[in-house]
Amino acid sequence: MPYTYEYPRPSVTVDCVIFGLQESTQLKVLLIQRAHEPFKDAWALPGGFVDMDEDLETAALRELEEETGVRDVFIEQLYSFGQPTRDPRGRVISIAYYALVNLAQHPVKAASDAKTVKWFDVNKLPPLAFDHNEIMEMAINRLQAKVRYQPIGFELLPEKFTLTQLQKLYETILGVEQPLNKRNFRTRILDMGVLKEVGRQEGVAHRPAKLYSFDKDKYEELAKSKYKDLIKRGVDFEI
Amino acid sequence: MPYTYEYPRPSVTVDCVIFGLQESTQLKVLLIQRAHEPFKDAWALPGGFVDMDEDLETAALRELEEETGVRDVFIEQLYSFGQPTRDPRGRVISIAYYALVNLAQHPVKAASDAKTVKWFDVNKLPPLAFDHNEIMEMAINRLQAKVRYQPIGFELLPEKFTLTQLQKLYETILGVEQPLNKRNFRTRILDMGVLKEVGRQEGVAHRPAKLYSFDKDKYEELAKSKYKDLIKRGVDFEI
DNA sequence: TCAAAAGTGTTATCATTACACCCATGG
DNA sequence: CCATGGGTGTAATGATAACACTTTTGA
Numbered sequence: 001m002p003y004t005y006e007y008p009r010p011s012v013t014v015d016c017v018i019f020g021l022q023e024s025t026q027l028k029v030l031l032i033q034r035a036h037e038p039f040k041d042a043w044a045l046p047g048g049f050v051d052m053d054e055d056l057e058t059a060a061l062r063e064l065e066e067e068t069g070v071r072d073v074f075i076e077q078l079y080s081f082g083q084p085t086r087d088p089r090g091r092v093i094s095i096a097y098y099a100l101v102n103l104a105q106h107p108v109k110a111a112s113d114a115k116t117v118k119w120f121d122v123n124k125l126p127p128l129a130f131d132h133n134e135i136m137e138m139a140i141n142r143l144q145a146k147v148r149y150q151p152i153g154f155e156l157l158p159e160k161f162t163l164t165q166l167q168k169l170y171e172t173i174l175g176v177e178q179p180l181n182k183r184n185f186r187t188r189i190l191d192m193g194v195l196k197e198v199g200r201q202e203g204v205a206h207r208p209a210k211l212y213s214f215d216k217d218k219y220e221e222l223a224k225s226k227y228k229d230l231i232k233r234g235v236d237f238e239i
Numbered sequence: 240m241p242y243t244y245e246y247p248r249p250s251v252t253v254d255c256v257i258f259g260l261q262e263s264t265q266l267k268v269l270l271i272q273r274a275h276e277p278f279k280d281a282w283a284l285p286g287g288f289v290d291m292d293e294d295l296e297t298a299a300l301r302e303l304e305e306e307t308g309v310r311d312v313f314i315e316q317l318y319s320f321g322q323p324t325r326d327p328r329g330r331v332i333s334i335a336y337y338a339l340v341n342l343a344q345h346p347v348k349a350a351s352d353a354k355t356v357k358w359f360d361v362n363k364l365p366p367l368a369f370d371h372n373e374i375m376e377m378a379i380n381r382l383q384a385k386v387r388y389q390p391i392g393f394e395l396l397p398e399k400f401t402l403t404q405l406q407k408l409y410e411t412i413l414g415v416e417q418p419l420n421k422r423n424f425r426t427r428i429l430d431m432g433v434l435k436e437v438g439r440q441e442g443v444a445h446r447p448a449k450l451y452s453f454d455k456d457k458y459e460e461l462a463k464s465k466y467k468d469l470i471k472r473g474v475d476f477e478i
Numbered sequence: 479t480c481a482a483a484a485g486t487g488t489t490a491t492c493a494t495t496a497c498a499c500c501c502a503t504g505g
Numbered sequence: 506c507c508a509t510g511g512g513t514g515t516a517a518t519g520a521t522a523a524c525a526c527t528t529t530t531g532a
Contacts, residue, residue: 007288008291009248009250010248010251010289010291011246011248012248012249012251052247052249052323053323053330055322055323056321056332080295080316080334082251082295082334083294084291084292091291091292093251093295
């Protein structure tokens with residue numbers, strides 16, 4: 001290898017914060033119970049060391065599947081944590097990823113370094129190994145911020161869904177105490193123009209709801225033109 | 240060291256994208272010309288290897304000062320880049336940071352691994368070493384997104400500034416082709432309530448402008464209450 | 479008194495909020 | 506025929522955009 005440069009090197013790991021939505025009403029997060037020292041028996045985020053020839057994202061997905069059996073998720077980089085004392089084994093830098101999935105579609109099974117795998121309610125987390133509580137907190141903030149301006153979450157519902165299901169989903173992710181106003185939620189969502197009507201409910205003991213699906217093409221298109229608008233408007237402090 | 244775990248380890252570097260505002264009208268970025276292989280003589284982001292006992296952020300600030308002489312900046316983590324082939328020396332993972340500074344207050348001088356240090360116009364960048372063009376692109380997007388909802392940039396002006404100066408600054412950072420509407424810019428900024436009047440210009444050949452300064456306390460306070468509002472409102476797609 | 483930049487009035491339009499009400503279905 | 510959600514009308518308020526206008530200064 002040309003130009004080789006030798007320094008003592010930190011270890012590099014990846015960690016995954018996988019949020020799971022259960023019945024659109026409960027927000028959970030996937031944790032493993034560690035099988036080995038350090039922090040043996042403590043709960044932790046799934047993750048592990050990056051191999052020398054794989055992408056960071058690939059490493060995260062591999063570790064996630066190895067330890068929990070969960071696969072086929074869209075993860076996104078969250079942040080990198082590098083405090084020198086965060087791992088008792090020595091200098092370990094960790095790149096954290098996060099994702100939001102439909103819990104029902106992702107059965108879990110413990111394996112490799114994990115003793116147990118479990119979905120925990122986001123509001124009832126145990127103390128976690130390493131600095132994983134800090135990572136978790138950042139992930140929750142990021143998820144809630146993201147859900148406000150990007151239609152994530154649509155993939156978590158059945159392909160065809162009602163507006164009430166969608167509203168429940170938002171209320172869950174945002175962790176609101178009061179339900180959102182139905183009228184206004186609907187107006188806003190429909191005015192966005194990214195839902196298309198695809199039928200109606202059947203066999204329910206009340207007025208059947210219209211079913212919608214997410215129109216991805218429309219969304220991409222809108223995202224582009226909206227971007228131009230923003231540029232034109234210039235400033236729009238939201239604080 | 241207990242629990243030591245041995246794996247082959249990637250190298251870890253940090254890179255800094257330092258944006259500099261010149262006279263509130265030009266957005267520049269700080270590059271170094273590499274003194275050594277690989278990519279000898281090519282332009283690159285200031286950065287380098289992380290020491291074993293320092294924070295990532297500390298490493299970024301240290302490398303920035305060593306290579307460019309620039310110090311006392313508030314950097315923020317941008318993203319981590321880990322494509323296995325991004326560095327010909329082998330596996331190198333880089334954590335990128337970015338910042339926006341007042342160019343006039345940060346004199347540069349080349350040192351250590353840098354042959355030359357130069358501020359480049361953001362719109363006239365040379366081809367960069369490694370994957371630094373990709374890092375740069377992401378940094379520009381992030382900066383422009385951030386400036387829309389957080390009052391960064393205020394620190395780049397003199398302590399007392401006019402609304403016209405502030406508007407110019409926004410126009411520069413956003414890279415707009417048409418100037419923003421003066422009336423509306425003023426209304427919006429003043430309605431935020433984070434500026435306080437602190438005097439007026441003197442000795443100018445036109446009506447003297449009022450001078451303002453940024454009221455940080457007021458901002459912190461507003462940021463909190465605004466956050467509560469957002470929670471209450473629930474959803475607010477901006478796409 | 480003029481150029482230059484600062485600063486203001488005003489209107490039309492659109493988005494947001496809040497509240498009350500009607501509708502369709504199965505049991 | 507009623508309980509249960511689904512779905513709509515509307516008015517008050519506030520934010521945004523667009524444009525034209527007035528003010529104050531030094532030279």
